[in-house]
Amino acid sequence: MDRRNFTGDGKSRRAVLQATGAVGVAALAGCLGGDEAENLDELLEDDPDEFEPLEIGHWWTAGGEERAFNALIEGFEEEYPDIEVDPSPSPGGAGSALEADVRNRVVDQNPPSTFQVWPGQALTDYTDEELLYDIEGHVWDEEMEEAYLDGPVEVSRPDGDYVAVPINIHRLNNLFYNVDVVDDAGVDPESIETPSELLEAMEDVDDAGYVGMAQQTQAAWSTLQLWAQVLLGEYGTDVYESFIEGDIEAVESEVRDSLEIVVDYREYFNEDASSLNDWDDASGYINEGEAAFFHQGDWAAGEYEADDELEYGEDWDLVPFPGTGEMYTLVMDSFVFPKHNPSPNATVRFLQYAGTADAQERFNPNKGSIPPRTDVSDEAFTPFLQDQMADFEESTEQPPSIAHGLAVRPGIQTNIEGAFANFIDNWDVDETYQELVDSFE
Known part of the structure; x- marks a missing residue:
């Protein structure tokens, strides 16, 4: 998956789609017609060993993401040499190009065989209109369920039926230092046990002459995900779940207080935070020894591991964001089985393979992520990722990310992004709280 929900110029993926005139799947699904099998039993019963080319839509086209995708396909072709794989990349726009392409092709009843997509609530545009097949039994079975923890299982079935196969996990609740x-x-x-205590630590850092927390605030996404970790760390998953379920007024004081904490954090951001366009610009303050702390997904570790002068555990390290020690906040990618599928027999085999330990061991070390299965050997992973894998297996809760499409429906996510775009402009808690309430209406 792309490491954030925003393009390089700070625009949200949803905003890019809206600006280019893309229309949601749910709004267009009424145009769909034609005969289609109601379930996979009906679809797969004829010629189960006859394979059409497998077209895979994705946006992994550069660096480690490209290497990860190629490693995944190499493993699949070794397992199924008779299946022709036809990668269909849609680079650009932090994934918005792929999303637009897929939506248009779904409307035309000509989808790729499968495509990369966030699981969880990001899938509801498709599941609401029954545009994805239930893959329980054909892909998800008892062995696979036992290998996945509850969080990844739940985001695979946002409306009750299994419709997605998670291939990786990025952890969001990290505090690098x-x-x-x-x-x-x-x-x-x-x-440091709570987000409030982190504020006290940043005061000490400031007194010592350093930046308390590296941050960029030109684009809203990083402040949104920072606030979500503050809410989780200060008040726990029950309050967080109330928020993502839209029962915000029941947790009003907690939401307001967590926003106030972020406003207080702002005093200890780097002075150029509002002019920085991307997370890696802010992370450089850690590399250069100018800042103490930096909150970001585990992809930020790549910035430090690529610096020959920095050693993990000696020069840079991390802790779970204060108060979230037993949590593993999920950011994930998955593959799905769309209806009007051009190669159903090949697609079901690819999804079966994507859910295996072999596939995930090939894919994730290159991607800089960890596998959602808990039975994958850690030998091919860096020490940092080995530690992340251990934390995942020991975690008791795996809350889904708001900022990366898993926790709330696409339309609600767009509204929340808008609320935080205003928040980083005016830092007004009262106004932001009301906009968050309105986001669910």
């Missing part, structure tokens, strides 16, 4: 900076400031990251 520069070891020398926190030592010089006399701060112990392991001892």
Whole structure:
């Protein structure tokens, strides 16, 4: 998956689609017609060993993401040499190009065999109109369910039926830090228990002459995901679940307080935060020894691992965001089985393979993510990712990300993004709270 829900110029993926005139699947599904099998038993009963070319829509076209996709396909072709694989990349727009292409092709009843997509609530545009097949039994079975923890299982069936196969996990609730900076400031990251206490630690860092928290605030997405971790860390998953279910007024004080904490954090951001366009611009403050802390998904580790002068555990390290120690906040990619499928027999075999330990062991080390299965060997992974894998297996809760499409429906996510775009402009808690309430209406 792309590492964030926003394009390089700070626009949200949803905003890009709206600006280009793309129309949601749900709005256009009424145009669909034609005969189609109601379930996979009916669809797959004829010629089960006859394979049409497998077209895979994706946006993994550069760097480690491209290597990860190629490793996945190589493993599949070794398993199924008789199936021709036809990759169909749609680069650009942080995934919005693929989303637009897929939506148009769904409307034309000409989808790719399968495509890369966020699981969870991001799928509801498709599931509401019954445009994806239930793959329980044919792909999901008892062995696979046992290998996945509850969080990945739940986002695979947003409306009750299994419709997606998660291939990877990125962890969002990370707090990276520069070891020398926190030592010089006399701060112990392991001892910080809550987001409120993190504020106190940043005060000590500021007194020592460093930036308390590296951050970019030109684009709203990173402040949205920072606030979500503050809400989780300060008040727990029950409050978080109330929020994503739209029962915001029941947790009004908690939402307001968590917004106030983020406003207080702002005092300790780097002075150029509002002019930085992307997360990696902010992460450089950790590399350069100018900031103590940086909140971001685990993809940020790639910035530090690529720096020959930095060593994991000695120069840079991380802790779970304060208060979220037993959580693993999920950011994921998956594959689905669309109706009007051009190659059903090949598609079901690809989804079966994507759910295996072999596929996930090939894909994730290159991607810089971890497998959603808990029975994958960690030998091919970096020490950092090995630690992440151990944390995932020990986690008791796996809340889905708001900022990356898993936790709320697409239309609601667009509204929340808008609320935080205003928040980073005016830092007005009252106004932002009301806009968050209105986001679910």
